[in-house]
Every structure is written in C-alpha cells, then in structure tokens.
Amino acid sequence: MALSNDSLIGKHLVFVCGEDEYESEKTMPILAREAARKHGAKVTVLTAGPDPANPTSIAGLEALETADLAVFYIRFRQLPEEQFRYIREYLDAGKPVIGLRTSTHAFQYPEGHPLQEWNDGFGIDVLGAPWIRHFGHSSTTSVSVAWAAVEHPILRGVPTHFECRSWLYQVLPYPPEETIPLLNGATINPEDNGWSYTSDTPRVHPVAWIRTHGDGGRVFTTTMGHPEDFELEAFRRLLLNGMHWAVGAEHLIEGGSE
Template identity: 55%
Template sequence: MKKDSLTGKHIVFIAGEDEYMSEITLPQVAKEISDGHGARVTVLTASPEPKESANLPGLEKLASVDLIVLYLRFRELPEEQFRPLLAYVQSGKPILGFRTSTHSFRYPEGHPLEEWNSRFGIEVLGAPWIRHYGHSSSTDVSICRGAEHHPIVEGLPSSFHVRSWLYHVLPYPPEGAQLLLNGHTVDPELKEQTINAPRIQPVAWTRRNAWGGNVFMTTLGHPEEFTMPEFRRLINNAIHWLLKEDEGR
C-alpha cells in the first residue's frame, strides 16, 4: 500500500483494558499507520493506569475523526465519557474492534448505562462475551471459504497459528456479517461449558452495525499476535478497507 494512502485521515486508537497490554500494542500500530501511510493518529488510554475502569480521557475528540480502533474490556466510564463514544457509533462511522471489546462495559445493576453491557457487543460489533476455551489453549486460524478474495485477507497465508485462546461467539455474528477468518481451538481446557462446544468459531468478520456503520471485529489480540506479520497485515488491511468503504457511502 502506498506510503501516503491514509493522508488526511484521522484515526483514534482507544486502549482501555488491563489484560492484553493494549496500552503498548495500540500505540505501536498507530505509529506504523502514521509513519507508513500518513494518517493522523491519536491514542487514548485509561488513566492513570490500565486497570482504571472509570476514566478514559479524550473521548470528546471523537466527533470529527474518521475511524476508531477499540480495545476495551469491562469499563465503567462516566456518562460524560461514554456519550461521545456512543454518539460516534450512532453517527454510522466505521469501527475496528479487538478481542475483549465484545465485553467493553460492565456497569452495575441499575446503572443508567447497564443495557450497554450487552448491547455494545451485540449491536455495535456483532457478538457478546460468552466464554473461551482456556488460557492454556491456542488457536489455528484459517481464511473462511468464500472470503479468499476479500481485501482484508489479501496477502495473508491460508492458515496460521496464534497464541490467543479461542473465544466462543456462535451463534453470532448475526446474519448479514461477512465471515473472514475461523479459529480452531488447539488443546482446549475441557470444562463443563466447553466440553461439548464447537471447536471452530469465527475470529474475524465485517458487518454493517445497527446504525449503518461498517465494522471489522476480531476476537484475536494477544500481545504476541501484534508481533506477527500476518496479524499486522490483517490490521493494516482492515483499516484501509474500513476507510475506503466509508468514502464510498
């Protein structure tokens, strides 16, 4: 892709989780996108540290940006921070989501925003949190049949191995999503909830969300994956595809 292929675009990377080191990996991706493709980038992180679930300053900047990249997990943001994020989503602009963003929020029972604990994953990204196959397991990834020529998987090998333990997402994402990558769990921890669960699950897809915004969602995102050329290519392709699709609307 051309060095200036994203010139004039503003992308905001939002890191708000304390399990997968997104406060380190997302700035690396942002630098690559800025240095390599000319995009203007902004990185927002939980403050004062990743485990702080109730403060993610800078979300008021979203009104004028072209794309947001989310890596969130169990946040309890105050309304004045949540509302600009929701306004961006409801404007129909594009979104890229990683792994735990399926369960971005965990508001307490009775909170005015409690419904978004499940609605965000389902309606925005295409899947809620269900379960995983155990931290000691890993995943074999392959391109879905029929997706071989999609621009997001261009340049990827037909299969590759990742450290991420597989997330159970079926029966999601909903009808109309374009499945891009499947994951096959390797050495799963066979517990009551997983022993009879399907060993193959979607791990990357695109969709048009409830407000018309184009979405790329992947349940991958272990820190080791961010060092893999295959995964970096996937992210790069997805960012370009989302912005190109948005231009064509």
C-alpha cells in the same frame, strides 16, 4: 507486500485502549505508529487512567468528534456519561469501527445503571457478538481463511493459515446472519476445566468478520489480540487492511484496482 502509501493520508484514527489483561496500552501505540509512519494517518491513542485497571476513565474521548475511524480495545469499562457520550455520538453518526478481542465485552455497568444496556449492546449491536466464554488460557488457535471470503480485500497479503497465541473465544451462534466471516479459528489443546466449554460446544468459531452497525458504519471485528499476536506479520497486516476497508479505501490495498 506493501500497502499503497496514500491510502490513509489525512484520516484521523483514534485508538481507544482500556483493559488490564492484554497490554493494549502497549500494542495499540505500535499499530498506531505504523499507520502514521507508513500510511500517513493522523493518529490519537487514548488509554485508561491512571492505569489500565481503572475502569472509570479514558481521558480525551472528545477526539472521537473529529475521528474518521475508531479502533477499540477495551474491557469491562464503567465510563461516566460525560465520557461515554462521545462514543455514543460517534456511533450515532454512522462512522466506522474496529473492535479487538475483549471489546465484545467492552462495558460492565451495574444493574440499574442508565448505561447498563451497553454491557451486551456494544458487543452484539455494534461488533456483532457478545462475550460468551473461551477455551482456556493455555490453549492457542489455528486460524484459516473462510473460503467464501477468500477474495475479500481485507485478506490481501494475509496467509490462508497461521497460528496465534490468542485462546479461542466462543462466538457461535453469533455473529448475526448479515455478517461476513473472514477468518475461522480452531482451538488447539483446549482446557477441559468444566467452564470453558462443554462436549457439544463447537471447536471452530469465527475470529474475524465484517458487518455494518445499526447506524450505517462499517465494522471489522477480531477476537484475536494477545500481545504475541502483534509479533505476527499476518495479524498486523490483517489489522491495517481492516483499517483501509473501514474508511472505504480498500481499493488502495495492494492488489486492488485503482
């Protein structure tokens, strides 16, 4: 099922990659090229330097000044203020955000740092959930549509059920009440390692949801994002649909009204 060919034409999408666990510096450019080639978007991909393990620099964040959408896949960054201010100014402008997986724990500033509040603040106040824990690296996730959202445009062309390699993140009791869950995940073969969960921890958690961040921008968050997830047509479709919705072009996703 194809998306309308003109739904992202002229939109500037900035992909911000900075984590050293899930190879976002490889998967995000693939997604960006698809958005550019199939949907006419202008794309900029930023990566941590000199390598993904370096938490202190993502060059080129000034691209956010002209961005129509920022797509974040970052983890435990400690960006200097001169770089971080572009993110803050983007959010203050009320622009839309997409956050993948580890972006719920995007920053890890030391205690007493002027930006320490963003350690949880980005996950909670922007994306809608902080880092809590997961169900073990050897587990996988069974993903199903949250039936109250079955007609949501982001889910057009996305199967009602699929399995992904991402091990499930505990999200509950987040996201907040004003959030709309789109997909739920049930952990498959969780590890009983004494850290990932306790006996009373729910085994089903939201894995994709939408909300509005404090300054008015649309937000689409998913805790999926393992490299193998990008091999799934369902996951790539979900992300591209999410981009269309985030910039207000959901009516141009196939199945919508003109």
